[in-house]
Amino acid sequence: xxxxxxxxxxxxxxxxALAVLxxxxxxxxxxxxxxxxxxxxVGAAFSTAAFAALASFIGILADGRSSVEVKLGSWFQxxxxxxxxxxxxxxxxxxxxxxxxxxVGLIGAFSRRYLHRELGFFRFYLLLSLFGAGVQVLxxxxxxDQAFFGWELVGLTSALLIAFFHERPKPVEHGLRAFLTYRLxxxxxxxxxxxxxxxxxxSQFVEQGAAWATxxxxxxxxxxxxxxxxxxxxxxxKSAQVPLGGWLPRAMEGPTPSSAIFYGxxxxxxxxxxxxxxxxxxxxxxxxxxAVVVVGAATAVHGSFVGRVQTDIKSLLAHASMTQVGLILVxxxxxxxxxxxxxxxxxxxxxxxxxxxxxxxxxxxxxLERAVGRQIPRTPxxxxxxxxxxxxxxxxxxALERGYHDVLLRKVALGVGALxxxxxxxxxxxxxxxxxxxxxxxxxx
Amino acid sequence: xxxxxxxxxxxARQPALEEVKHLFETVCxxxxxxxCRRFESAPRDGDxxxxxxxxxxxxxDLAQPRPECGHATNAYAVIGRRERTRGLFLDRRAFLVxxxxxxxxxxAVLARLLNAVVPVGAVINLEYYFSYxxxxxxxxxxxxxxxxxxxxxxxxxxASDLRTGLxxxxxxxxxxxxxxxxxDAEPHIxxxxxVAAPALAQFIANGWIQVAAVSPSTNEVxxxxxxxxxxxxxxxxxxxxxxxxxxxxxxELDHLGCPRIVAASADEEAA
Numbered sequence: 001x002x003x004x005x006x007x008x009x010x011x012x013x014x015x016x017a018l019a020v021l022x023x024x025x026x027x028x029x030x031x032x033x034x035x036x037x038x039x040x041x042v043g044a045a046f047s048t049a050a051f052a053a054l055a056s057f058i059g060i061l062a063d064g065r066s067s068v069e070v071k072l073g074s075w076f077q078x079x080x081x082x083x084x085x086x087x088x089x090x091x092x093x094x095x096x097x098x099x100x101x102x103x104v105g106l107i108g109a110f111s112r113r114y115l116h117r118e119l120g121f122f123r124f125y126l127l128l129s130l131f132g133a134g135v136q137v138l139x140x141x142x143x144x145d146q147a148f149f150g151w152e153l154v155g156l157t158s159a160l161l162i163a164f165f166h167e168r169p170k171p172v173e174h175g176l177r178a179f180l181t182y183r184l185x186x187x188x189x190x191x192x193x194x195x196x197x198x199x200x201x202x203s204q205f206v207e208q209g210a211a212w213a214t215x216x217x218x219x220x221x222x223x224x225x226x227x228x229x230x231x232x233x234x235x236x237x238k239s240a241q242v243p244l245g246g247w248l249p250r251a252m253e254g255p256t257p258s259s260a261i262f263y264g265x266x267x268x269x270x271x272x273x274x275x276x277x278x279x280x281x282x283x284x285x286x287x288x289x290x291a292v293v294v295v296g297a298a299t300a301v302h303g304s305f306v307g308r309v310q311t312d313i314k315s316l317l318a319h320a321s322m323t324q325v326g327l328i329l330v331x332x333x334x335x336x337x338x339x340x341x342x343x344x345x346x347x348x349x350x351x352x353x354x355x356x357x358x359x360x361x362x363x364x365x366x367x368l369e370r371a372v373g374r375q376i377p378r379t380p381x382x383x384x385x386x387x388x389x390x391x392x393x394x395x396x397x398x399a400l401e402r403g404y405h406d407v408l409l410r411k412v413a414l415g416v417g418a419l420x421x422x423x424x425x426x427x428x429x430x431x432x433x434x435x436x437x438x439x440x441x442x443x444x445x
Numbered sequence: 446x447x448x449x450x451x452x453x454x455x456x457a458r459q460p461a462l463e464e465v466k467h468l469f470e471t472v473c474x475x476x477x478x479x480x481c482r483r484f485e486s487a488p489r490d491g492d493x494x495x496x497x498x499x500x501x502x503x504x505x506d507l508a509q510p511r512p513e514c515g516h517a518t519n520a521y522a523v524i525g526r527r528e529r530t531r532g533l534f535l536d537r538r539a540f541l542v543x544x545x546x547x548x549x550x551x552x553a554v555l556a557r558l559l560n561a562v563v564p565v566g567a568v569i570n571l572e573y574y575f576s577y578x579x580x581x582x583x584x585x586x587x588x589x590x591x592x593x594x595x596x597x598x599x600x601x602x603x604a605s606d607l608r609t610g611l612x613x614x615x616x617x618x619x620x621x622x623x624x625x626x627x628x629d630a631e632p633h634i635x636x637x638x639x640v641a642a643p644a645l646a647q648f649i650a651n652g653w654i655q656v657a658a659v660s661p662s663t664n665e666v667x668x669x670x671x672x673x674x675x676x677x678x679x680x681x682x683x684x685x686x687x688x689x690x691x692x693x694x695x696x697e698l699d700h701l702g703c704p705r706i707v708a709a710s711a712d713e714e715a716a
Contacts, residue, residue, distance in 0.1 A: 164590075
């Protein structure tokens with residue numbers, strides 16, 4: 001039974017990885033895949049992964065246990081530390097893994113017709129399967145070190161798919177913006193990892209009485225809180241939280257199915273996943289939990305305000321996504337564990353459908369109007385009327401300008417840029433001085 | 446195809462209705478089959494019933510950016526008696542407008558017809574023409590990143606100007622040619638009508654549309670070029686023949702000529 005379960009869990013990751021290898025290596029060697037073959041390989045890989053995930057789920061339930069850990073071996077060893085590859089299938093990772101595999105498979109089937117005859121057809125499928133494999137590596141990771149690989153793969157494929165139509169300047173610009181935001185926040189994840197290793201000595205997820213295996217906490221509260229804040233920072237980029245969320249509506253540049261799977265369903269929810277995985281840290285450091293609530297609530301309010309004034313459907317859906325992810329963060333910060341998990345799966349399902357339907361908006365609208373027999377009545381602005389009348393124009397302007405976050409970010413970026421150039425100059429001067437001194441030394445007999 | 450008020454049909458006429466229904470169904474299926482030949486993703490060897498199911502499925506498929514070909518590939522308009530085109534394989538490329546020159550000696554009917562039909566047909570054709578020759582500027586680019594804004598139009602991705610024209614998916618099989626209006630009328634009548642309708646004449650003289658007249662009395666062809674209708678010498682007067690349209694288009698994705706279909710002519714003679 002154990003061997004069988006381990007096999008299933010490994011298959012969830014290896015089937016998508018195999019698809020990436022087959023597509024990537026063979027096309028590198030000059031093999032040209034037809035549309036049918038490309039879509040079939042990706043479809044088969046993710047169906048296999050989805051069935052394997054379901055089988056692991058059933059296996060774990062039948063076995064009456066809460067998780068399965070599969071040790072895949074060690075990568076390297078430095079002193080007392082060794083980098084362990086391991087997969088962890090439990091109540092948190094399996095719902096994510098099953099859902100992601102099914103959704104990537106469905107999007108693969110959908111895109112076969114949607115991207116038919118498109119020049120980048122193969123590229124889309126390669127990136128989609130790389131993304132799918134990255135998500136599985138991330139959610140099934142037995143430790144944060146390993147999760148980092150998946151985290152980076154997801155970020156990279158996300159940016160590349162935003163820039164899918166690279167013959168136009170805007171998608172590339174917006175892809176770059178998303179990529180920069182990701183990198184900025186990945187620094188948080190990396191710093192958290194370094195600090196974890198420094199203070200705890202290990203980043204594996206372990207069972208310690210919580211709903212599922214989570215990160216260990218540091219002996220001192222300060223370190224735990226620091227790690228918690230860094231993890232929150234990491235998840236704020238991926239999940240488009242205030243004030244970093246400006247990239248999300250701009251990310252709606254790729255083909256509709258990729259927008260649906262990244263920003264409607266899977267990629268956007270990886271931030272909450274990371275926080276759920278480090279639940280123990282949040283429990284131990286109430287200030288971090290409070291910060292999670294504050295960020296989530298601010299994002300929910302911001303997304304709701306800004307979403308109200310959007311005139312195009314994809315920006316509207318992006319802000320709706322943002323609002324829900326903010327609420328999920330609030331739930332996590334308040335100490336709930338299963339509620340956010342269910343919220344994530346429900347929201348991801350409905351939002352990806354909405355984004356997939358968004359190109360048919362006019363058609364749906366006509367259909368609805370025909371059914372009602374007249375123009376669809378406007379909503380009576382229940383929530384908007386709660387704001388004092390004098391404030392409404394300002395709130396409207398605030399929403400229209402998307403909370404001035406872009407201006408703020410530009411100012412911060414310019415400031416950081418100026419600081420970086422000062423440091424660069426200092427660095428060059430010091431280097432020149434040092435080099436000059438050593439040259440002087442060498443020239444001396 | 447849906448039928449209304451069938452219960453109002455007298456009992457005695459029911460068999461006739463059934464026959465008509467069957468006929469319409471067959472026509473729908475064959476029509477769908479002919480449309481399917483242009484879809485790269487449709488099976489090459491499907492039967493007409495399967496083709497009809499396929500096109501009905503495409504119409505409601507969220508993932509389908511090319512539910513139908515629309516007017517793509519349109520190239521000419523034939524304004525004349527239907528006997529002149531009967532039995533020809535027109536490949537869905539013609540606008541067919543019925544007009545009988547034998548009951549319109551002074552061209553009064555034709556004048557009204559030309560003013561209505563020529564601008565409409567020409568503009569449809571030009572929309573496809575320009576969307577094809579410059580899909581970025583005149584067309585709407587690829588449909589895939591389109592984003593509906595304000596319930597009035599589409600943008601590319603997050604923000605762009607409203608995209609006008611037709612998306613690439615709609616025009617990719619189009620052949621950018623100006624509409625050729627073939628009019629079943631005597632050239633002197635057509636000349637007279639063009640003098641009376643300066644807007645139309647300007648449209649034609651400036652080359653937005655091509656016009657040809659086929660004389661009902663002599664069957665000679667006159668083509669409008671260099672400011673006037675001039676006699677046109679066809680390269681060949683032999684019309685190719687094909688046993689049936691399915692035989693002609695089976696397995697073909699590209700444009701085809703317009704041979705006479707023997708099966709259709711035989712049907713007509715039998716009738």
